[in-house]
Amino acid sequence: MILSVLAAVPIVGAIALALLPKSTSGAQLNAKVIALGVSLITLVVSLIALARYDLDAGGYQLTEKHEWITAFGAWYSVGVSGIGLTLILLTTVLTPIVILAAWDDRLPQASNTNAYFAWMLAVEGLALGAFMATDAFLFYVFFEATLIPLYFLIGSFGGPNRSYAAVKFLIYNLVGGLLMLASIVGLYVVSSRDGGATYLLTDLSNIEMSTTTERLLFLGFMAAFAIKAPLWPLHTWLPDAAGQATPGTSVLMVSVVDKIGTFGMITWCLYLFPEAADWASPVIITLAVISILYGALLAVGQDDIRRLIAFTSVSHFGFIILGIFAFTTTSMAGSTLYMFNHGLSTAALFLVTGMMIARRGSAKISDFGGVQKIAPIMSGILLIAGLSSLSLPGLAPFISEFMVLAGTFTRSIPAAAFATLGIVLAALYILIMYQRTMTGPLREDNQGVHDLIPREIAALAPAIVLIIGLGFFPQPVLNVINPAIDEVASHIGKGDPEPKSPVSIAPTTPEGGHE
Incomplete structure (x- = not known):
């Protein structure tokens, strides 16, 4: 029952917040305290789930299975592998950080504070459901349901062009969801021919289907995940959404919900359609490399800080997808660690740039300058976060990016070589942004920008500590990930390539001569 409780706590909390009175400032404060408390309870429950997970046993654990819609074989079936557990922990760690950082967000209507934090908790609960669902139909329900709270978070609480951004976000993701639904219907037809319709991952992974059928069904799932991830050229909704959303909403969207796309590629595409995934891998790897370079190049040219971060994420998701479809245990483990x-x-x-923007009243890089002179703590945290984004050694993303590239080199040297250029471009877009906003003479119109307050430092500190800690010691997370990745590699029949020696030496006889 631990997984059901885990998903239910934030959803029940969201409903409770929505029913609270919202007219007074005291009621709004109560809503924030309740939201933070619920998110912390959810974090504790996720840590209990981690403690109950047997790292040595691997496989899907903490499973529950109950009849749901018997008419067409859908079950309420949940369980977690190391991959899902890693992303569950990411979600439960980030949600209280987001809520604390969003404490004083300037909303279009202050009376909507309850709804703002209720929708955040709803995103958390629904994303957790997607990471633990082991029935395809149940996964689809959670996958699509995450769109509802995000749509309202963007459309009701975002910037001046929030309506356009919210509608574009919704249309792109609904189209992807419909394509996945078509494939789920196809799975129903295929599974019913074998004696009984099923959506259970364990059953579907053993179903025999023709090559054409498998490839068509794979494309439906993959299209939905590529939009969610987002993969070039299906990424265009992300910069608009991130450019208009509040910082907290952007974190939940990019750091949590978009990970459902890459999680789905490993858990559903590779498990259900291994032959089709292998067939499509050259095209997907090519698109991933394009995403890496395209996202990085566009990030270099951005003047809007929020759009810059969105394009960096397009580039980073390219690395994650590249590692998945390189099909080595090193690259796939690196991709999963990269998600975290x-x-x-x-x-x-x-979050830290959102605090900068709120103080300055502008998201343009060109409107800043010299801020480190009056906000040294903010400047320092921005520097650490920026260096982490460009994968500086000693910070967490470096290990995962190195694993992705090392694993990819054994499969495709050209893909890995082009992807490596993304690291160079990352240094450009991060360091240029930092230089233009933080260094140099202080501009007079930046005098009102003040340093972080204790609440903001407390919100950002856990992320910074984890970034530094996992940069030097990533093994605890890899211990959770590796058994699940080994099982995926075994299922799809993709072992790591044998090392190739550049020199071939003839074997010698015991007497020292050559055979």
């Missing part, structure tokens, strides 16, 4: 580390670094970037 990217979530932390991007959260820190969105």
